[in-house]
Amino acid sequence: DIQMTQSPSYVSASVGDRVTITCRASQGIGSWLAWYQQKPGKAPKLLIYAASSLQTAVPSRFSGSGSGTDFTLTITGLQPEDFATYYCQQADSFPVTFGQGTRLEIK
Amino acid sequence: QVQLQESGPGLVKPSETLSLTCTVSGGSISSYFWNWIRQPPGKGLEWIGYVYYSGSTTYNPSLKSRVTISVDTSRNQFSLKLISVTAADTAVYYCARAGMVRGLDYFDYWGQGTLVTVSS
Numbered sequence: 001d002i003q004m005t006q007s008p009s010y011v012s013a014s015v016g017d018r019v020t021i022t023c024r025a026s027q028g029i030g031s032w033l034a035w036y037q038q039k040p041g042k043a044p045k046l047l048i049y050a051a052s053s054l055q056t057a058v059p060s061r062f063s064g065s066g067s068g069t070d071f072t073l074t075i076t077g078l079q080p081e082d083f084a085t086y087y088c089q090q091a092d093s094f095p096v097t098f099g100q101g102t103r104l105e106i107k
Numbered sequence: 108q109v110q111l112q113e114s115g116p117g118l119v120k121p122s123e124t125l126s127l128t129c130t131v132s133g134g135s136i137s138s139y140f141w142n143w144i145r146q147p148p149g150k151g152l153e154w155i156g157y158v159y160y161s162g163s164t165t166y167n168p169s170l171k172s173r174v175t176i177s178v179d180t181s182r183n184q185f186s187l188k189l190i191s192v193t194a195a196d197t198a199v200y201y202c203a204r205a206g207m208v209r210g211l212d213y214f215d216y217w218g219q220g221t222l223v224t225v226s227s
Binding site for chain 1: 167217220
Protein backbone atom coordinates (compact mmCIF):
# COMPACT_ATOMS: atom_id res chain seq x y z
CA ASP A 1 0.00 0.00 0.00
CA ILE A 2 1.08 3.57 -0.62
CA GLN A 3 1.45 5.43 2.65
CA MET A 4 0.36 9.08 2.70
CA THR A 5 1.93 11.22 5.42
CA GLN A 6 0.63 14.70 6.15
CA SER A 7 2.38 17.43 8.06
CA PRO A 8 1.72 19.07 10.32
CA SER A 9 -0.95 17.04 12.09
CA TYR A 10 -2.21 20.20 13.71
CA VAL A 11 -1.90 23.86 12.79
CA SER A 12 -3.21 26.97 14.51
CA ALA A 13 -3.77 30.09 12.42
CA SER A 14 -5.74 33.33 12.31
CA VAL A 15 -8.32 34.65 9.88
CA GLY A 16 -6.49 36.17 6.93
CA ASP A 17 -3.37 34.02 7.33
CA ARG A 18 -1.77 31.87 4.65
CA VAL A 19 -1.49 28.19 5.57
CA THR A 20 0.36 25.38 3.81
CA ILE A 21 -0.23 21.68 4.45
CA THR A 22 2.11 19.03 3.07
CA CYS A 23 1.39 15.48 1.95
CA ARG A 24 4.14 13.00 1.12
CA ALA A 25 3.58 9.68 -0.65
CA SER A 26 5.73 6.64 0.13
CA GLN A 27 6.29 6.18 -3.61
CA GLY A 28 5.70 8.25 -6.70
CA ILE A 29 2.06 8.81 -7.62
CA GLY A 30 2.41 11.25 -10.51
CA SER A 31 -0.33 13.83 -10.05
CA TRP A 32 -2.92 11.38 -8.75
CA LEU A 33 -3.68 13.29 -5.60
CA ALA A 34 -6.75 14.93 -4.11
CA TRP A 35 -7.39 17.16 -1.10
CA TYR A 36 -10.56 17.07 1.00
CA GLN A 37 -11.98 19.29 3.73
CA GLN A 38 -13.99 17.73 6.54
CA LYS A 39 -15.96 19.58 9.20
CA PRO A 40 -17.18 17.89 12.38
CA GLY A 41 -20.10 15.55 11.76
CA LYS A 42 -19.94 16.07 8.00
CA ALA A 43 -18.69 14.09 5.03
CA PRO A 44 -15.42 15.09 3.40
CA LYS A 45 -15.67 17.61 0.57
CA LEU A 46 -13.46 17.43 -2.50
CA LEU A 47 -11.39 20.60 -2.89
CA ILE A 48 -8.54 19.76 -5.27
CA TYR A 49 -8.04 16.85 -7.67
CA ALA A 50 -5.19 15.87 -9.97
CA ALA A 51 -2.88 17.65 -7.50
CA SER A 52 -3.73 21.18 -8.67
CA SER A 53 -7.19 21.29 -10.27
CA LEU A 54 -9.81 23.20 -8.32
CA GLN A 55 -13.12 21.37 -7.92
CA THR A 56 -16.20 23.25 -9.16
CA ALA A 57 -17.46 25.92 -6.74
CA VAL A 58 -14.42 25.72 -4.45
CA PRO A 59 -13.06 29.21 -3.66
CA SER A 60 -9.87 30.24 -5.42
CA ARG A 61 -8.09 30.84 -2.10
CA PHE A 62 -7.48 27.08 -2.13
CA SER A 63 -4.66 25.85 -4.33
CA GLY A 64 -2.67 22.66 -4.73
CA SER A 65 0.72 21.84 -6.16
CA GLY A 66 3.24 19.05 -6.45
CA SER A 67 3.88 15.80 -8.27
CA GLY A 68 5.67 12.54 -7.64
CA THR A 69 5.89 12.18 -3.88
CA ASP A 70 5.52 15.71 -2.47
CA PHE A 71 2.36 17.78 -2.54
CA THR A 72 1.04 20.91 -0.87
CA LEU A 73 -2.34 22.44 -0.17
CA THR A 74 -2.25 26.22 0.36
CA ILE A 75 -5.05 28.36 1.71
CA THR A 76 -4.44 32.07 1.10
CA GLY A 77 -6.46 34.45 3.23
CA LEU A 78 -8.05 32.08 5.75
CA GLN A 79 -11.77 32.52 6.30
CA PRO A 80 -13.70 31.44 9.42
CA GLU A 81 -15.36 28.62 7.47
CA ASP A 82 -11.95 27.12 6.55
CA PHE A 83 -11.24 25.83 10.04
CA ALA A 84 -11.61 22.09 9.58
CA THR A 85 -9.61 18.92 9.05
CA TYR A 86 -7.90 18.36 5.70
CA TYR A 87 -7.03 15.02 4.13
CA CYS A 88 -4.99 14.06 1.11
CA GLN A 89 -5.82 10.96 -0.96
CA GLN A 90 -3.85 9.08 -3.60
CA ALA A 91 -5.52 7.61 -6.65
CA ASP A 92 -2.44 6.09 -8.29
CA SER A 93 -2.80 2.49 -7.19
CA PHE A 94 -5.05 0.20 -5.19
CA PRO A 95 -5.91 0.34 -2.43
CA VAL A 96 -6.86 4.01 -2.35
CA THR A 97 -5.25 5.53 0.74
CA PHE A 98 -5.64 8.76 2.67
CA GLY A 99 -3.33 10.82 4.82
CA GLN A 100 -3.94 10.88 8.55
CA GLY A 101 -5.39 14.39 8.44
CA THR A 102 -4.34 17.91 9.38
CA ARG A 103 -6.51 19.77 11.84
CA LEU A 104 -6.65 23.51 11.20
CA GLU A 105 -7.77 25.49 14.23
CA ILE A 106 -8.34 29.14 15.00
CA LYS A 107 -5.54 30.84 16.91
CA GLN B 108 -27.66 17.55 -8.14
CA VAL B 109 -26.54 14.04 -7.28
CA GLN B 110 -27.34 12.97 -3.73
CA LEU B 111 -26.33 9.82 -1.85
CA GLN B 112 -28.03 8.49 1.27
CA GLU B 113 -26.86 5.62 3.44
CA SER B 114 -29.34 3.45 5.30
CA GLY B 115 -29.12 0.43 7.57
CA PRO B 116 -28.87 -0.64 11.21
CA GLY B 117 -26.86 1.55 13.54
CA LEU B 118 -26.05 -1.30 15.91
CA VAL B 119 -24.63 -4.70 14.99
CA LYS B 120 -23.61 -7.49 17.35
CA PRO B 121 -20.07 -8.90 17.27
CA SER B 122 -19.60 -11.79 14.80
CA GLU B 123 -22.72 -10.75 12.86
CA THR B 124 -23.03 -9.08 9.44
CA LEU B 125 -23.09 -5.35 8.83
CA SER B 126 -25.39 -4.43 5.93
CA LEU B 127 -25.79 -0.96 4.47
CA THR B 128 -27.45 0.43 1.37
CA CYS B 129 -26.70 3.65 -0.48
CA THR B 130 -29.49 5.20 -2.54
CA VAL B 131 -28.46 7.51 -5.36
CA SER B 132 -30.84 10.27 -6.42
CA GLY B 133 -30.61 13.15 -8.88
CA GLY B 134 -28.66 11.07 -11.36
CA SER B 135 -28.21 7.58 -12.75
CA ILE B 136 -26.03 5.00 -11.07
CA SER B 137 -24.84 3.97 -14.52
CA SER B 138 -21.38 4.87 -15.80
CA TYR B 139 -19.72 5.57 -12.46
CA PHE B 140 -17.76 3.77 -9.75
CA TRP B 141 -19.55 3.60 -6.41
CA ASN B 142 -17.52 3.37 -3.23
CA TRP B 143 -17.73 2.66 0.47
CA ILE B 144 -15.36 4.49 2.83
CA ARG B 145 -15.33 4.35 6.61
CA GLN B 146 -14.02 6.48 9.46
CA PRO B 147 -13.66 5.16 13.02
CA PRO B 148 -14.62 7.77 15.63
CA GLY B 149 -11.89 10.40 15.89
CA LYS B 150 -9.72 8.73 13.27
CA GLY B 151 -8.92 8.93 9.56
CA LEU B 152 -10.52 7.60 6.40
CA GLU B 153 -10.28 4.02 5.13
CA TRP B 154 -11.38 3.02 1.64
CA ILE B 155 -13.37 -0.24 1.67
CA GLY B 156 -14.00 -0.87 -2.02
CA TYR B 157 -16.09 -0.05 -5.05
CA VAL B 158 -18.64 -1.50 -7.41
CA TYR B 159 -18.98 -0.42 -11.02
CA TYR B 160 -22.49 -0.10 -12.39
CA SER B 161 -21.79 -3.26 -14.41
CA GLY B 162 -21.28 -5.18 -11.16
CA SER B 163 -17.50 -5.52 -11.20
CA THR B 164 -15.83 -4.88 -7.87
CA THR B 165 -12.49 -4.09 -6.26
CA TYR B 166 -11.86 -4.30 -2.52
CA ASN B 167 -9.25 -3.15 -0.06
CA PRO B 168 -7.07 -6.23 0.59
CA SER B 169 -7.25 -5.52 4.33
CA LEU B 170 -11.01 -6.25 4.25
CA LYS B 171 -11.36 -8.36 1.11
CA SER B 172 -12.11 -11.63 2.90
CA ARG B 173 -15.08 -10.10 4.70
CA VAL B 174 -16.56 -7.60 2.22
CA THR B 175 -19.12 -7.80 -0.54
CA ILE B 176 -20.30 -4.74 -2.48
CA SER B 177 -23.16 -5.10 -4.95
CA VAL B 178 -25.27 -2.86 -7.17
CA ASP B 179 -28.95 -2.76 -8.10
CA THR B 180 -29.27 -0.46 -11.10
CA SER B 181 -33.06 -0.84 -11.21
CA ARG B 182 -33.29 0.79 -7.79
CA ASN B 183 -30.32 3.14 -8.23
CA GLN B 184 -28.76 1.57 -5.14
CA PHE B 185 -25.58 -0.16 -4.11
CA SER B 186 -24.90 -2.10 -0.95
CA LEU B 187 -22.19 -3.14 1.48
CA LYS B 188 -21.99 -6.35 3.47
CA LEU B 189 -19.24 -6.90 6.02
CA ILE B 190 -19.25 -10.24 7.79
CA SER B 191 -17.86 -11.33 11.16
CA VAL B 192 -17.70 -7.81 12.57
CA THR B 193 -15.80 -6.82 15.69
CA ALA B 194 -15.56 -3.62 17.71
CA ALA B 195 -12.80 -2.51 15.32
CA ASP B 196 -15.45 -2.17 12.61
CA THR B 197 -17.26 0.55 14.57
CA ALA B 198 -17.15 3.59 12.32
CA VAL B 199 -19.06 6.14 10.30
CA TYR B 200 -19.66 4.51 6.93
CA TYR B 201 -19.84 6.75 3.88
CA CYS B 202 -20.91 5.95 0.36
CA ALA B 203 -19.24 8.04 -2.34
CA ARG B 204 -19.10 8.42 -6.12
CA ALA B 205 -15.87 8.26 -8.08
CA GLY B 206 -15.25 8.92 -11.77
CA MET B 207 -16.56 7.42 -14.96
CA VAL B 208 -13.38 6.12 -16.53
CA ARG B 209 -11.17 4.46 -13.96
CA GLY B 210 -11.90 2.85 -10.62
CA LEU B 211 -8.98 4.71 -9.12
CA ASP B 212 -10.26 8.23 -8.87
CA TYR B 213 -11.43 11.04 -6.67
CA PHE B 214 -14.64 11.14 -4.68
CA ASP B 215 -16.81 14.04 -5.78
CA TYR B 216 -20.14 13.16 -4.14
CA TRP B 217 -20.56 11.69 -0.67
CA GLY B 218 -23.44 10.55 1.49
CA GLN B 219 -23.86 12.15 4.90
CA GLY B 220 -22.48 9.05 6.60
CA THR B 221 -24.04 6.62 9.04
CA LEU B 222 -22.55 5.53 12.34
CA VAL B 223 -22.46 1.78 12.83
CA THR B 224 -21.57 0.56 16.30
CA VAL B 225 -20.52 -3.02 16.91
CA SER B 226 -21.55 -4.02 20.40
CA SER B 227 -23.46 -6.73 22.19
